[in-house]
Amino acid sequence: MQTLKGKNIHLRAMEPEDIDILYNWENDTTVWHISNTNAPFSRYLIEQYVFSVQDVFVNKQIRLMIDTEGKAIGCIDIFDFDPINKKAGIGILIDDTMRNKGYANDALETLIKYCFTTLQLHQLYCSILTDNEASLKLFAKQGFKICGKRCDWVFVNNKWKDEFFLQLIKF
Numbered sequence: 001m002q003t004l005k006g007k008n009i010h011l012r013a014m015e016p017e018d019i020d021i022l023y024n025w026e027n028d029t030t031v032w033h034i035s036n037t038n039a040p041f042s043r044y045l046i047e048q049y050v051f052s053v054q055d056v057f058v059n060k061q062i063r064l065m066i067d068t069e070g071k072a073i074g075c076i077d078i079f080d081f082d083p084i085n086k087k088a089g090i091g092i093l094i095d096d097t098m099r100n101k102g103y104a105n106d107a108l109e110t111l112i113k114y115c116f117t118t119l120q121l122h123q124l125y126c127s128i129l130t131d132n133e134a135s136l137k138l139f140a141k142q143g144f145k146i147c148g149k150r151c152d153w154v155f156v157n158n159k160w161k162d163e164f165f166l167q168l169i170k171f
């Protein structure tokens with residue numbers, strides 16, 4: 001896969017130099033509820049993932065690094081890739097030091113173009129907690145619509161939280 005260029009970012013394959021930052025992001029317990037993680041990842045496991053074949057058609061998922069000025073500032077994932085039904089889920093993480101600078105919007109817009117043009121998908125979807133206003137605003141800006149709500153879906157800090165299901169359908 002070649003680099004996908006946005007306005008101020010580019011999306012690229014994971015490289016060995018990304019292992020440390022991925023290790024930190026994956027082991028940040030404050031975001032585990034978003035990624036359905038419930039145990040730490042070892043550095044070895046992260047290394048194996050980075051060095052594995054990253055082919056969305058084989059693995060049904062791919063992680064791309066969000067890069068600006070030669071620095072990884074986040075990652076964006078395609079998961080549950082279904083080429084028969086032309087759909088996939090997406091998720092994004094921006095390092096907390098780089099948020100609110102437009103990088104997430106740029107990365108999401110770039111990924112959407114890639115999914116609809118190169119992968120020929122018909123729809124993308126994601127799940128966002130109902131109290132995650134920043135993510136809801138980000139995905140709404142790109143045309144995602146809330147099409148469902150899952151009540152008491154995630155247990156975070158001894159409280160149940162609801163989650164919205166969003167879709168973007170290519171017309």
